[in-house]
Amino acid sequence: MDEDFNPSTTACLHLVSAFLAMEPTDCLISLARECGGGSITMEVQSFIWEECINRAACNINRPSDSYIKNFLKKVIVDVESNCSDVLDGLYEQYAYYLTALKDDSSMIANKRVCKSISFLFPDEGPSRPTSKLVVPLRCSLDMLEGDTGCSIWPSSLFLSEFILSHLELFSNKSCFEVGSGVGLVGVILAYVKAKKVVLSDGDFSSLANLKLNLEMNQLITGTDMPDRTLQDPNLMECIHLSWESASESRLRAFRPDIVLGADVIYDPICVPHLIRVLAIFLNPDKSNPCQRRGAPDDNDLAFGSCLGRTVYGDASNTKSQFDTSKKGTVAYIATVIRNLDTFHCFLKLSSENHLSVVDITETQKPLELLPYMQSYNRSSIRLFSISFSGDQNSGMVAG
Ligand SMILES: C[S@@+](CC[C@H](N)C(=O)[O-])C[C@H]1O[C@@H](n2cnc3c(N)ncnc32)[C@H](O)[C@@H]1O
Structure with missing residues (x-):
């Protein structure tokens, strides 16, 4: 018997989190071994039985059920x-x-x-356990279902x-997401109390x-609750x-x-169509590309000074993007660059539409809040902040 087994360890928390997120079962096995100090001891098996x-x-x-069956099989074999x-x-x-699932045909038939x-969230000391936010999402195992919108993308x-x-960037802000898919970002925006989503x-x-997922997360869509006010933090459309x-x-009405x-x-x-949508949202007056919403201030000028650069370098001079008092609309676009030609087309069209694209992946690195998710390759993702520049030669600046 393993006298030292402690179900409150980070490894155990990661195992349960990975199970709930349906991480590949091989990842669960490696986490289960970690829980038992190298092997899946009887105590770890009891933990899996109780907690998973x-x-x-x-x-x-x-x-x-198919996923649980495969996990059980891997544990037993190990x-x-x-x-x-x-x-x-x-x-x-x-x-x-x-006996209940004679073959995996049920899994294929029921891809959702x-x-x-x-x-x-980061540990706040030994006396306080790690806090967590759990977001259940109905999604598909077929990455291409629903024009790719039924899967969770990295x-x-x-x-x-x-x-x-x-x-602080999002609370009390009016947010609009394009290509929302299963709705994870929307649930998170509601959690951080965006004014309107x-x-x-x-x-x-x-x-x-997406609507089912909002219901599952107790976030009711605006049309279902006409008597709610715009100030309601849970008001989603x-x-x-x-x-x-x-x-x-x-x-423009949004x-x-x-x-x-x-x-x-x-x-x-x-x-090109996505750029058109972004340009309309970000450009306060599309007929006059040099007109910015609100009077320019020092931060605007600081930001303006880095426009037109397409080299990677220190993006510290782009901090005006994070000045929450800034009046212009800003877009945050996260992406995996799968095809360089497509991405360059995005940059070229952004520039032609006077949109300044700043790579903030490194300078505004987010906390790692999904440490158990071995299938999630953060290093493949770039995050851009995009704003209207009014400059003919807008380009990309990167951190
Ligand atoms: C790769 S999925 C990403 C979904 C979600 N944002 C995520 O990261 O999990 C792309 C999403 O954009 C939507 N989409 C693709 N082309 C679109 C278009 N032309 N107009 C509106 N939505 C589109 C798809 O339906 C899909 O939901």
């Missing part, structure tokens, strides 16, 4: 291969799934699953970490799934908005303080 399997049985927002005893409960539960993303994890790391997507099935067909007058987008720069055909 049993708890999941009582939770409507649980990982799929323990047996070390010639150790397997907890009876784990054998019995696995046997149950073997519930992943719960746990954001773990950039939305990064953007969520960014929002949670810079609450409009989530949008051009795909109807993604939008339907979900709208169908295609970048190709949204009219300028419709877009007047957001902040525009957000995660993993929306990937289709070269859509990029």
